[in-house]
Amino acid sequence: MLNLINATKLFNPGTPDEKIALINANLNIKPGDFITVIGSNGAGKSTLMNLISGVLKPDIGQVVVEGTEIQSMPEHKRSRWIGRVFQDPMAGTAPTMTIEENLTMAYKRGKPRGLAWGATAAKRKLFREQLSRIGIGLEDRMSAKVGLLSGGERQALSLLMATFTRPQILLLDEHTAALDPARAELITRLTQEIVREMNLTTLMVTHNMEQAIRLGNRLIMMDQGRIILDIPEERKSSLTVSQLLGEFERISGHQLSDDRIVLG
Amino acid sequence: MIDSIYGAIALGLLYALMALGVYMTFRILNFPDLTVDGSFATGGGIAAVMITHGYHPALATLAAFAGGILAGMCTGLLHTKGKVNGLLAGILMMIALHSINLRIMGKPNVSIVNVDTLISPIVKPVGLFILVAGIGVLIVKLLLDVFLHTDTGLALRATGDNERMIRSFGANTDRTKILGVSLSNGLVAVSGALIAQQGGFADVTMGVGMIVIGLASVIIGEAIFGARSVFFATLAVVLGSIIYRIVVALALRVELLKASDLKLVTALIVIVALVVPYVRRVLKQRSVARKRSAELLSTAMPGKGGRS
Ligand SMILES: Nc1ncnc2c1ncn2[C@@H]1O[C@H](COP(=O)(O)OP(=O)(O)OP(=O)(O)O)[C@@H](O)[C@H]1O
Ligand SMILES: [Mg+2]
Numbered sequence: 001m002l003n004l005i006n007a008t009k010l011f012n013p014g015t016p017d018e019k020i021a022l023i024n025a026n027l028n029i030k031p032g033d034f035i036t037v038i039g040s041n042g043a044g045k046s047t048l049m050n051l052i053s054g055v056l057k058p059d060i061g062q063v064v065v066e067g068t069e070i071q072s073m074p075e076h077k078r079s080r081w082i083g084r085v086f087q088d089p090m091a092g093t094a095p096t097m098t099i100e101e102n103l104t105m106a107y108k109r110g111k112p113r114g115l116a117w118g119a120t121a122a123k124r125k126l127f128r129e130q131l132s133r134i135g136i137g138l139e140d141r142m143s144a145k146v147g148l149l150s151g152g153e154r155q156a157l158s159l160l161m162a163t164f165t166r167p168q169i170l171l172l173d174e175h176t177a178a179l180d181p182a183r184a185e186l187i188t189r190l191t192q193e194i195v196r197e198m199n200l201t202t203l204m205v206t207h208n209m210e211q212a213i214r215l216g217n218r219l220i221m222m223d224q225g226r227i228i229l230d231i232p233e234e235r236k237s238s239l240t241v242s243q244l245l246g247e248f249e250r251i252s253g254h255q256l257s258d259d260r261i262v263l264g
Numbered sequence: 265m266i267d268s269i270y271g272a273i274a275l276g277l278l279y280a281l282m283a284l285g286v287y288m289t290f291r292i293l294n295f296p297d298l299t300v301d302g303s304f305a306t307g308g309g310i311a312a313v314m315i316t317h318g319y320h321p322a323l324a325t326l327a328a329f330a331g332g333i334l335a336g337m338c339t340g341l342l343h344t345k346g347k348v349n350g351l352l353a354g355i356l357m358m359i360a361l362h363s364i365n366l367r368i369m370g371k372p373n374v375s376i377v378n379v380d381t382l383i384s385p386i387v388k389p390v391g392l393f394i395l396v397a398g399i400g401v402l403i404v405k406l407l408l409d410v411f412l413h414t415d416t417g418l419a420l421r422a423t424g425d426n427e428r429m430i431r432s433f434g435a436n437t438d439r440t441k442i443l444g445v446s447l448s449n450g451l452v453a454v455s456g457a458l459i460a461q462q463g464g465f466a467d468v469t470m471g472v473g474m475i476v477i478g479l480a481s482v483i484i485g486e487a488i489f490g491a492r493s494v495f496f497a498t499l500a501v502v503l504g505s506i507i508y509r510i511v512v513a514l515a516l517r518v519e520l521l522k523a524s525d526l527k528l529v530t531a532l533i534v535i536v537a538l539v540v541p542y543v544r545r546v547l548k549q550r551s552v553a554r555k556r557s558a559e560l561l562s563t564a565m566p567g568k569g570g571r572s
Binding site for chain 2 (some may be wrong): 105
């Protein structure tokens with residue numbers, strides 16, 4: 001359903017600071033795939049996500065969604081298909097606006113916005129139901145400003161906002177990395193539940209090796225702008241963390257260096 | 265004394281529309297738009313010229329609104345599509361508008377005395393003026409409140425709050441910015457049109473310093489009345505504009521100040537309002553840090569372990 005074909009992205013091309021963020025990356029995401037992505041710092045994981053979401057445009061190569069090339073389509077138009085949660089809990093919500101206002105904006109993802117009243121009673125009822133699903137009491141604070149929520153609560157809200165309208169693809173870029181272990185666990189559990197229940201096609205960057213193996217049906221490994229390994233479900237289910245790290249060293253010739261790495 | 269305060273309230277109401285425009289850009293869009301100095305005079309100029317040519321003052325005021333929207337649209341396009349820095353885009357438009365305003369007016373000053381204006385039927389008892397102008401401003405304020413709660417209005421607010429987030433939900437933030445700056449300058453131009461009708465003339469220099477006055481009104485209003493929600497924030501802006509005019513009227517009665525000192529005083533109000541919260545925050549942080557350090561030392565607590 002989503003294909004990345006020979007995608008290459010350079011930063012500061014032609015200058016002494018030239019950086020190859022992604023080189024000749026090919027990825028074929030099938031409907032229902034839940035792919036975890038691991039790799040060293042600067043491997044190009046975020047760049048891969050940004051090429052899909054349209055934050056960045058590839059220098060060469062195509063991004064194809066269901067047969068349509070979208071590499072030159074602006075970010076805001078692609079959001080019709082794509083739901084996203086960022087690493088920074090501050091990034092996914094508007095802090096001076098209320099929970100219900102944030103949900104109203106998420107509800108309109110990819111739809112035209114007119115002059116109709118935003119948070120109607122019908123929508124608020126829907127939001128209340130959705131909020132109670134994540135079970136952290138946000139349904140009773142719908143008119144509170146999001147800036148008052150903790151990082152974990154904001155990330156849970158971001159996750160709900162990104163998913164409750166059923167995006168074709170869900171992109172999660174280290175969305176638990178900025179949280180303490182207990183909150184990270186909560187968000188991981190929620191992610192798993194939501195993805196399974198809604199059968200969302202998901203790409204999730206994580207620095208937690210155990211999680212990368214436990215979650216999802218595919219695992220890809222990146223290093224220095226390349227996708228160096230794509231592990232299918234059959235092999236993934238029997239993989240251990242030390243095997244995974246060994247595999248990385250064997251292919252890349254060096255140890256996996258991730259300053260946020262969690263082995264599990 | 266009382267008369268001058270009533271007069272100040274009346275003026276404050278007319279300027280409140282300008283302050284609402286400044287609130288839209290500075291607070292909602294988080295975009296310091298300096299077009300205001302130019303578009304205020306554009307509004308005054310368009311209204312004055314049309315009224316002297318015999319057009320209905322309501323139509324003239326509506327045309328001023330359109331003129332302001334157009335001016336704001338240019339600034340918005342410059343900033344979003346032309347990638348010109350926001351402050352610079354506003355300054356460029358402000359300068360360009362000075363020439364355009366002279367073209368519109370044909371001369372630096374257009375007088376509209378002894379003709380019917382929107383203001384002339386209600387000008388007599390100042391109480392009536394305040395009532396009618398107050399209702400008018402309230403209607404505009406409420407319309408703005410409603411707009412800011414529509415889907416488009418929410419996207420506009422989110423653009424100023426977290427641009428990356430609202431883009432990930434499919435809003436074209438270039439468009440929301442242009443819309444916001446246009447609407448803001450439309451309000452500013454209407455305010456200019458009303459001030460011209462109230463004063464009996466339009467002058468190319470009538471907008472000089474407007475941006476700072478607008479900002480002062482926003483800041484005074486927020487400081488006194490708070491800004492818990494959009495509804496209260498816009499109310500605070502209107503009241504801030506009135507209080508600003510009352511302060512000015514009182515300051516002028518004190519013989520120490522001359523009318524020409526006003527801009528300095530206004531600038532000082534804004535400077536104080538910007539600097540005080542910052543200083544207060546720094547001082548508070550410092551005292552909290554000291555207290556916590558002292559606590560930690562006295563209990564000789566071992567450092568909390570970092571994350572893995
Ligand atoms: N805007 C930018 N300008 C210049 N270089 C950049 C920019 N963004 C990323 N890079 C560089 O491109 C490379 C890939 O970056 P990317 O953010 O995709 O890595 P990553 O795998 O997400 O790393 P991390 O684990 O640190 O998040 C890195 O070397 C990075 O320094
Ligand atoms: Mg990254």
